[in-house]
Amino acid sequence: MAAVTESGTVPRKATRPTSGDRKRVRKYTADQVPIGSLLLRMLTGLVVFVVFLLPYLIMFFGSVKTKSEIRSVDPTYFPTEWHWENYATMWSTPETPLLQNLISTLVISLCATLLVLAVALPAAYYTARFRFRGRLVFLFLVIVTQMVQPAVLTSGLFRQFIAVGILDTWAAMILVNAAFNLSFATWIMHSFFAAIPKEVDEAAQIDGAGTFTVLTKINLPLVWPGIVTAVVFTFVASWNEFAASLVLLTTAGNQPLSVALTKFVGQYETSWHYVFGVSVVAIVPVVILFMAIEKRLVGGLVAGSVK
Amino acid sequence: VKDLLKALPWIGPAVALIAAVVLFPVGLMFWNSTRDISQSGVDDGGVGLANFATVVGFQYFWPILGRTVVWVTVVVGLTLIGSLALAALLNKAFPGRRLVRMAVIVPWASSVVMTTLVVHYGLEPYFGIINSFLVDVGLIDTPEGYGWTRHAGTAFAWAMAVAVFVSLPFTTYTILAGLQTVPGETVEAARIDGAGGLRTYFSVVLPQLRGAVSVAVLINIINVFNSLPILRVMTGSIPGYDADTVMTMIFKYLQNQRQIDLASALSVIAFLVVIAIVAIYVRVVRPLEEV
Numbered sequence: 115m116a117a118v119t120e121s122g123t124v125p126r127k128a129t130r131p132t133s134g135d136r137k138r139v140r141k142y143t144a145d146q147v148p149i150g151s152l153l154l155r156m157l158t159g160l161v162v163f164v165v166f167l168l169p170y171l172i173m174f175f176g177s178v179k180t181k182s183e184i185r186s187v188d189p190t191y192f193p194t195e196w197h198w199e200n201y202a203t204m205w206s207t208p209e210t211p212l213l214q215n216l217i218s219t220l221v222i223s224l225c226a227t228l229l230v231l232a233v234a235l236p237a238a239y240y241t242a243r244f245r246f247r248g249r250l251v252f253l254f255l256v257i258v259t260q261m262v263q264p265a266v267l268t269s270g271l272f273r274q275f276i277a278v279g280i281l282d283t284w285a286a287m288i289l290v291n292a293a294f295n296l297s298f299a300t301w302i303m304h305s306f307f308a309a310i311p312k313e314v315d316e317a318a319q320i321d322g323a324g325t326f327t328v329l330t331k332i333n334l335p336l337v338w339p340g341i342v343t344a345v346v347f348t349f350v351a352s353w354n355e356f357a358a359s360l361v362l363l364t365t366a367g368n369q370p371l372s373v374a375l376t377k378f379v380g381q382y383e384t385s386w387h388y389v390f391g392v393s394v395v396a397i398v399p400v401v402i403l404f405m406a407i408e409k410r411l412v413g414g415l416v417a418g419s420v421k
Numbered sequence: 422v423k424d425l426l427k428a429l430p431w432i433g434p435a436v437a438l439i440a441a442v443v444l445f446p447v448g449l450m451f452w453n454s455t456r457d458i459s460q461s462g463v464d465d466g467g468v469g470l471a472n473f474a475t476v477v478g479f480q481y482f483w484p485i486l487g488r489t490v491v492w493v494t495v496v497v498g499l500t501l502i503g504s505l506a507l508a509a510l511l512n513k514a515f516p517g518r519r520l521v522r523m524a525v526i527v528p529w530a531s532s533v534v535m536t537t538l539v540v541h542y543g544l545e546p547y548f549g550i551i552n553s554f555l556v557d558v559g560l561i562d563t564p565e566g567y568g569w570t571r572h573a574g575t576a577f578a579w580a581m582a583v584a585v586f587v588s589l590p591f592t593t594y595t596i597l598a599g600l601q602t603v604p605g606e607t608v609e610a611a612r613i614d615g616a617g618g619l620r621t622y623f624s625v626v627l628p629q630l631r632g633a634v635s636v637a638v639l640i641n642i643i644n645v646f647n648s649l650p651i652l653r654v655m656t657g658s659i660p661g662y663d664a665d666t667v668m669t670m671i672f673k674y675l676q677n678q679r680q681i682d683l684a685s686a687l688s689v690i691a692f693l694v695v696i697a698i699v700a701i702y703v704r705v706v707r708p709l710e711e712v
Contacts, residue, residue: 147514155515162507163517166524169539169586170531172550176542187547191554233434240431246424252432259443261699263647265668266691269675269684270446273453276462293442296435354532356650361675372534372650379541380658386542393535397527404530405523412598 170397177201177390184387197387201395204388209381212392214367215374219396222284222370223352226291230348233292234299235341239329241300242307243315260297264290265357272361282364290362291352299344302410306340307333343410350400371396447692453685460679472686481662488577489646489666496584497641501634503585504592509622511593512600529590537583537654544569544579573656573663580655580664584645592637599633600626639702643695667691 176184178200179193205213237256241249264271271290275281280289310333318332334341356372363369371392378384404411454472457465476482511522528536543551546568555561569575603626611621649668656664665673667687674684 152515155510155513156517158510159515159517159521162510163521163524166527169536170527172543173535173539176539176550185548189548189550189553191550229438233438236431237435240428244424244428246428248425248428252436255436255439258699259439261643261702262443262447262692262695263643265647265649266671266688266695267443267446267450269453269671269681269688270448270450271442272675273462273681274446274449289438289442293438296438300435350530354534356532356534356653357647357672360649360653360672372532375534375538376650376654376657379538379654384542389538389542393532393538397531397535401527401530404526408523408526411526411529412594 170394173390173393173397176387177394179387181383181385181387185383200387200391204385204391207385207388209377209385210369210374211367212371212374212388215369215371216392216395218284218363218368219353219370219372222287222291223349225284225288226295226352227345227349229288229292230295230299231341231345234296234344235303236329238300238303239307239333242304243312256297256300259294260301262294263357264294264355268358268361271358275362281362282368284368286362287352287355287359287370290358291348291355295348295351299348302344302347303337303340306337310336339410343407346403346407350403353396353400450685450688450692453682454689456682458680458682462681468682472682473690476683476686476690481665485662485665485667485670488664489668492577492581492584492666493642493645496581496588496645497638499581499585500588500592500641501638503589504596504637505627505630505634507589507593508596508600511597525590525593527590528587529594533587533648534650534654536587537580537651540579540583541570541654546571570655571659573659573661576656576659577652577664580651583651583655584648587651588641588645592641595637595640596630596633599630603629635705639698639705642698646691646695646698667694 175191175193178196178198179190180195180197183190183194237252241253271286272281275286280286314332314336315328318328323331353370354372355370359370359373360376363373366374375389375392378386378389455467455469457468457471459465507525511518511525540551543549545552549569552561552567552569556563561567567575569579607625607629608621611625616624647668649672652664652666652669653672657669662670662673668691671684671687671691674680674687
């Protein structure tokens with residue numbers, strides 16, 4: 115169990131095993147594993163596959179049913195008719211302005227991600243490259259904030275944002291999402307910067323490049339995977355944030371989809387087919403983003419201590 | 422001090438953001454917990470620890486605290502057991518493994534609210550699809566089914582199931598990362614010594630997963646303790662306080678009763694619990710070693 119920033123080596127470690135793994139695996143399957151246990155693994159794998167996708171399949175099939183079908187006694191597992199037009203009509207439902215909710219989710223997540231990048235990238239670079247007084251204090255602060263979640267601070271944030279006059283604005287949630295994802299982003303990028311040998315920087319400096327040029331021209335291309343990971347994590351976390359948005363955004367139109375959709379629950383006649391249509395639209399893009407960084411999902415804090 | 426000034430342009434914005442949106446609200450929350458704040462938000466002066474007395478004196482406080490402990494231990498415990506098994510499977514070679522790994526990611530990326538909503542719908546009497554499945558396989562005799570989401574106890578149990586489901590991906594991936602650091606030779610050696618599969622796992626592999634498991638457990642404890650959306654969707658429409666945890670109670674004070682002072686007092690208690698967990702985390706994992 116080693117330290118986080120020894121995770122200098124972690125990003126590489128985290129990406130490598132899968133490819134190396136696969137090579138070893140192929141040999142394994144051909145030579146050693148008895149066909150029986152291989153079949154057993156496949157069967158268990160299939161069960162796991164189905165179980166993990168099940169809620170989302172129910173969601174998808176439900177999203178193309180009619181309201182009467184999804185609310186019928188003795189419900190159908192598969193839609194009898196496929197009503198794709200639900201995906202067009204669902205945006206004008208009386209419960210909540212879903213289109214505005216989608217825009218809010220998008221604006222808040224994008225801005226929070228940009229803010230995190232702007233703030234965390236320089237901090238990650240500097241703390242990985244230079245030693246200075248207060249560096250450990252700063253890193254400790256970052257680690258502690260990773261452990262604190264907005265839910266527990268909402269009552270404080272609520273009063274604070276009233277005082278500042280940004281309660282119920284996008285800015286409030288952009289700040290909250292940025293602040294609470296800052297630590298993860300800083301850690302993961304810090305570990306990537308730390309993995310680049312100092313000599314690379316020094317060589318560039320001898321050639322007359324300044325600190326800023328070294329960062330942008332020499333380091334950025336090398337830490338690119340770390341940046342992508344930080345961006346995806348921040349974006350997805352902001353996209354799905356619920357607790358703080360629930361309290362800090364009071365106008366229906368300002369709320370993100372996660373909050374808006376809870377309004378359907380307990381209605382006399384819930385339009386479940388619309389809830390699921392919107393959910394599918396909200397889930398597919400972030401799942402694709404997460405799959406794109408599958409090999410680096412375990413990053414930052416965790417990877418460091420897993421080693 | 423001079424080099425700190427030099428560092429300021431680089432780390433300053435991060436410090437400012439943390440100070441303004443994390444540290445300051447913490448302080449404000451502690452302050453508010455000792456004030457008398459009216460429902461319209463007017464501060465009517467200090468009341469010492471009276472808010473804490475009210476919160477703790479609330480007749481459902483101890484049941485809620487007990488339920489929170491059950492919520493955290495059961496969810497984290499089942500998640501750990503499930504993840505160890507899942508990770509062991511996904512670490513083995515078999516055709517289609519990549520697809521299974523991808524499927525396991527899906528609940529991690531998806532909004533917890535939306536995942537819970539599907540389950541909530543599925544449990545509805547008459548038209549819920551999970552309910553109707555249970556009727557079809559003969560576990561329930563009436564098509565009306567059991568009012569899973571109408572009773573505090575069953576709704577809470579289903580909420581725990583959902584919480585385990587959405588916690589599995591992160592935990593599984595963390596343990597998978599740990600498994601990849603277990604040297605193959607140690608496993609081979611145990612095999613040669615005649616240890617069976619299970620025995621090898623428990624006496625050779627599992628001890629080497631200590632680091633991965635302790636991190637996963639601690640992060641899960643914090644996440645599960647702080648979790649609001651699952652219970653909010655599953656049990657939020659049930660009257661009374663028989664399915665509440667500390668976290669949902671904070672939001673009831675905050676939203677339903679508009680009592681910021683009481684919400685702050687309970688938040689302070691929750692915050693101190695989280696800080697205690699973090700302190701244990703820092704001791705166990707020593708994240709700052711060799712930075």
